[in-house]
Amino acid sequence: MHSIHMLSNAKSPSLNQIRYFVTVAKHLNFRHAAQVLGISQPTLTTQINAMEASLGLTLFERSRSGTLLSAHGHALLLSAEKVLTANLHFSETARNLSDGDNTMYRLGIPPTLGPYLLPHVLPDIHALKPGLKFYVREAAPTQLQQGLLAGDYDLILTPMSDTNSQIQSQPLFYEPLKFVTASDHPLSGQAYIDPELIRGEQVLTLEDRHHFHHQVQEICLQLGARVARDYEGTSLDTLRQMVVMGMGVAFMPGLYIHSELHKPEALHVCELADMPIVRQHVLAWRNTSPSRTFFRELSAMMRNIIEERLKGAVTVTE
Amino acid sequence: MHSIHMLSNAKSPSLNQIRYFVTVAKHLNFRHAAQVLGISQPTLTTQINAMEASLGLTLFERSRSGTLLSAHGHALLLSAEKVLTANLHFSETARNLSDGDNTMYRLGIPPTLGPYLLPHVLPDIHALKPGLKFYVREAAPTQLQQGLLAGDYDLILTPMSDTNSQIQSQPLFYEPLKFVTASDHPLSGQAYIDPELIRGEQVLTLEDRHHFHHQVQEICLQLGARVARDYEGTSLDTLRQMVVMGMGVAFMPGLYIHSELHKPEALHVCELADMPIVRQHVLAWRNTSPSRTFFRELSAMMRNIIEERLKGAVTVTE
DNA sequence: AGTGGTGATAACCTTTGCCTATCAGTCAGT
DNA sequence: ACTGACTGATAGGCAAAGGTTATCACCACT
Numbered sequence: 001m002h003s004i005h006m007l008s009n010a011k012s013p014s015l016n017q018i019r020y021f022v023t024v025a026k027h028l029n030f031r032h033a034a035q036v037l038g039i040s041q042p043t044l045t046t047q048i049n050a051m052e053a054s055l056g057l058t059l060f061e062r063s064r065s066g067t068l069l070s071a072h073g074h075a076l077l078l079s080a081e082k083v084l085t086a087n088l089h090f091s092e093t094a095r096n097l098s099d100g101d102n103t104m105y106r107l108g109i110p111p112t113l114g115p116y117l118l119p120h121v122l123p124d125i126h127a128l129k130p131g132l133k134f135y136v137r138e139a140a141p142t143q144l145q146q147g148l149l150a151g152d153y154d155l156i157l158t159p160m161s162d163t164n165s166q167i168q169s170q171p172l173f174y175e176p177l178k179f180v181t182a183s184d185h186p187l188s189g190q191a192y193i194d195p196e197l198i199r200g201e202q203v204l205t206l207e208d209r210h211h212f213h214h215q216v217q218e219i220c221l222q223l224g225a226r227v228a229r230d231y232e233g234t235s236l237d238t239l240r241q242m243v244v245m246g247m248g249v250a251f252m253p254g255l256y257i258h259s260e261l262h263k264p265e266a267l268h269v270c271e272l273a274d275m276p277i278v279r280q281h282v283l284a285w286r287n288t289s290p291s292r293t294f295f296r297e298l299s300a301m302m303r304n305i306i307e308e309r310l311k312g313a314v315t316v317t318e
Numbered sequence: 319m320h321s322i323h324m325l326s327n328a329k330s331p332s333l334n335q336i337r338y339f340v341t342v343a344k345h346l347n348f349r350h351a352a353q354v355l356g357i358s359q360p361t362l363t364t365q366i367n368a369m370e371a372s373l374g375l376t377l378f379e380r381s382r383s384g385t386l387l388s389a390h391g392h393a394l395l396l397s398a399e400k401v402l403t404a405n406l407h408f409s410e411t412a413r414n415l416s417d418g419d420n421t422m423y424r425l426g427i428p429p430t431l432g433p434y435l436l437p438h439v440l441p442d443i444h445a446l447k448p449g450l451k452f453y454v455r456e457a458a459p460t461q462l463q464q465g466l467l468a469g470d471y472d473l474i475l476t477p478m479s480d481t482n483s484q485i486q487s488q489p490l491f492y493e494p495l496k497f498v499t500a501s502d503h504p505l506s507g508q509a510y511i512d513p514e515l516i517r518g519e520q521v522l523t524l525e526d527r528h529h530f531h532h533q534v535q536e537i538c539l540q541l542g543a544r545v546a547r548d549y550e551g552t553s554l555d556t557l558r559q560m561v562v563m564g565m566g567v568a569f570m571p572g573l574y575i576h577s578e579l580h581k582p583e584a585l586h587v588c589e590l591a592d593m594p595i596v597r598q599h600v601l602a603w604r605n606t607s608p609s610r611t612f613f614r615e616l617s618a619m620m621r622n623i624i625e626e627r628l629k630g631a632v633t634v635t636e
Numbered sequence: 637a638g639t640g641g642t643g644a645t646a647a648c649c650t651t652t653g654c655c656t657a658t659c660a661g662t663c664a665g666t
Numbered sequence: 667a668c669t670g671a672c673t674g675a676t677a678g679g680c681a682a683a684g685g686t687t688a689t690c691a692c693c694a695c696t
Contacts, residue, residue: 016684039685040686042686043686046685050683063692065692065693
């Protein structure tokens with residue numbers, strides 16, 4: 001007889017032990033199971049014994065003439081198999097990730113850009129790399145940079161900003177800012193307009209948490225135009241609406257205009273003569289990101305797609 | 319730069335490594351996570367490194383100023399947690415089994431006994447041991463014994479049979495076999511009947527794969543009665559029906575009669591004077607069964623219940 | 637009585653998992 | 667600009683886990 005055994009502070013069985021248990025349960029023969037598992041029969045025996053000891057149960061009824069699954073073994077078999085399939089699923093997911101580019105990246109992009117750029121770009125990316133997924137979230141550029149550092153995004157597509165040593169970025173393209181008036185506005189009608197004429201105009205813009213606001217503000221300072229502080233749009237669409245209703249003029253991103261071409265309506269679009277205004281967009285990521293090489297590759301891919309799809313609207317970086 | 323690393327024949331990460339991964343992902347701080355896990359920080363670092371190497375991906379972005387979950391890490395976190403919960407569930411089930419008597423046992427019982435005994439016994443057992451479950455399967459005694467050895471049952475409740483060295487059994491009770499005739503039969507009417515009177519009677523019985531058949535056959539041989547070979551019942555109910563219809567007389571198990579008392583109908587039941595006929599039922603299990611001590615306890619419990627519930631119908635073994 | 641099959645045991649070796657001690661950057665507050 | 671407190675990485679050592687081969691004890695069937 002054994003001495004009364006300790007109710008051991010059982011550490012749960014290892015994955016291997018569970019795998020062994022299931023295999024023996026399936027074959028009801030230690031030698032066969034061992035062979036299938038690629039280990040020796042004594043190892044299998046000791047491992048099963050260890051497992052039984054740690055659980056405080058008998059899983060198998062052994063006799064010199066064979067092995068049977070005990071009632072306890074029966075009861076545990078199902079959960080054991082579930083552990084194995086869960087583990088298998090995990091490994092499979094991992095293999096999937098390491099094999100190709102099957103990851104989902106969290107992409108941050110400002111609301112003044114996302115809706116007008118991504119519809120032209122994402123379908124082609126999806127076609128090229130079917131496994132690649134983006135979880136797109138909109139935020140103002142400042143939040144984007146902050147969120148990138150905090151790990152909320154893996155990748156951001158944003159107007160160029162102060163360089164940060166922890167962030168690597170790759171320029172993608174220049175987007176022109178177009179000058180926009182209502183079609184019944186005195187300045188309406190020409191494709192190019194003398195910057196001097198804008199002096200004194202009421203220029204509408206977005207709320208100041210948008211990067212866009214500051215850029216417009218700076219231009220206005222240069223041109224001597226007034227930025228309307230009391231009416232600020234919350235989105236490009238509201239801004240456009242305000243211009244149409246004659247509340248002032250505005251600068252609007254070329255891609256927004258481009259996407260509006262289908263419904264020109266009561267809006268006149270032109271550029272400043274001899275004074276192209278642009279904003280540059282970059283793709284950026286943490287320099288610690290394990291996918292950084294892939295992100296460079298992705299930048300190139302995006303530039304190609306933009307070159308192809310939006311040739312007239314923007315200028316791709318060399 | 320590292321040398322180009324082997325695409326290692328990755329063995330999947332251990333349960334511990336997965337646990338480590340999840341904890342680090344939750345705390346985003348190796349030291350805290352290590353403390354929570356009860357291991358040292360260097361160990362944690364090494365294990366996470368090993369895991370990343372074996373998976374061929376980077377799970378975390380480390381910097382001297384902190385840790386972030388990489389996109390790959392994000393993608394794997396959910397599956398990792400699933401593995402852990404599956405494992406937890408397994409351990410919980412195991413603990414449940416070892417704690418109490420929460421197992422489901424596969425109980426084999428002959429069809430000539432099960433329906434007439436178990437309804438009197440199982441409810442009380444359930445009340446005493448709520449965690450205990452029986453998966454009841456009916457089969458003829460020979461199959462029962464065979465199935466017990468083959469591991470199809472954990473436990474059988476069966477008429478006594480030849481002792482087998484691999485089977486342990488515990489007597490439960492004696493069940494009388496009653497003599498039964500149609501109520502309009504010449505032998506009907508008395509509570510005790512002289513065995514001599516049966517000589518020459520046509521005795522009906524079940525198909526010969528039932529143990530019951532052989533016992534009746536032997537009695538008839540002793541008494542000089544004829545066993546009707548051409549009409550054999552497939553169940554006790556058919557047998558009873560045949561008796562009622564005057565096709566012959568029969569011996570029927572006391573518990574069956576007992577359960578029929580509510581609807582006596584056209585059947586006369588009596589016993590042989592000075593010649594009680596009984597069959598003994600035992601509870602039996604493999605002597606290798608890890609639950610054998612519990613099975614002894616169970617036998618006692620069953621005897622008590624039967625004593626209590628079926629005092630008039632059967633005689634419990636001392 | 638012999639033979640081929642079962643699981644258990646013994647003795648040994650290699651790898652793994654963990655430890656302590658220490659290093660090397662980063663960042664915030666003097 | 668320096669200091670101190672935080673981050674994760676590394677080195678060296680030890681014990682236990684997990685594996686091996688060789689052998690045993692038993693059972694069933696010829």
